[in-house]
Amino acid sequence: MAEDHIRYDILAQEALRGVMRKVLQEVQRTGLPGNHHFFITFLTGAPGVRVSTRLKERYPEQMTIVLQYQYWDLKVTDVGFEVGLSFSDVPEKLEVPFAAVRGFYDPSVNFELEFDVRTDEPVAGDVTPLPKAETPKPQAAPRSTPKPSAKKPEPALEKAPADADKPAEGEGKGADVVSLDAFRKK
Template sequence: MSDDRIRYDILVQDALRGVMRKVLQETADAGLPGNHHFFITFMTGAPGVRISSRLKERYPEQMTIVIQYQYWDLKVSEKGFEVVLSFADTPEKLEVPFSAVRGFYDPSANFEIEFDVARPEATPQPEPVEGAPEPKSQAPAAARKAPGKAKPAAEKSEAEEKADGKGADVVSLDAFRKK
């Protein structure tokens, strides 16, 4: 098999991020059209993500937000977006680079995009020494208990269900072609 020096996989990912960027920019400019709304899943530990420590503790790996009824100050740039959402009646500003987004889903159009996101590298754990006590986790108790999802399992979007336990998916362009 030949060596892929063009890296089509990266080009496709960038193009699909451009679709998401354009949709969010149009929403920031004119609001949500019709019944459209968005589920956006992102890696909370990715470089450039800015969320409160309270949210980071509750969602240490990833979270899914919904842009629908209660969102404010949606701003979109070439690199990412920022938005204010309410969590337990507390407004929180989130800044998310597009490179941290793992999934974008618009249920009203049944449109879904999944992205490859490099996970932050884990800190190497030392080898256990025979007879030594087990090391305790350094994560806060809430983080050890929380699964890292923004919604209970019953409310998972199709993007999250597909992402659980799977690696990267191949996006077929045939689904976007007119027949």
């Protein structure tokens, strides 16, 4: 096989990251439309990722966040995004470069993107801790129920209400964090 001097693989990854960036920019501008919501998996040790020391200790390699019911201050740039989320009732601010994202999934329409994350540079100790975010300003979004996964996820956020009117007993208002492997076709 001939050597790929153009590097189509890198160009395709950049184009697909552009899809994710454009979607997040639109959500930043107008909020989540319809039942859309996102599971975003990223490497916590990738260059440029900024999470609190508490989250880095709990998720030393990667974590998945859910943008659905309770998030605030979503800011999207050409190179990444930052967002406020609550983890066990503790508000946190996360900064994630698009280059650190491994997966983007919208279960409302079964749309999934997977990315190769370059780890050429050392990632250990590269995370810059952030202070805890100030008072959260949740953005309301229509409620929907994510498709059930085959695996029991390791929660990073509190569980989302089972229906729109009242939370299920013992559940909070966040959402489960699950790995994208749970959504991949077997």
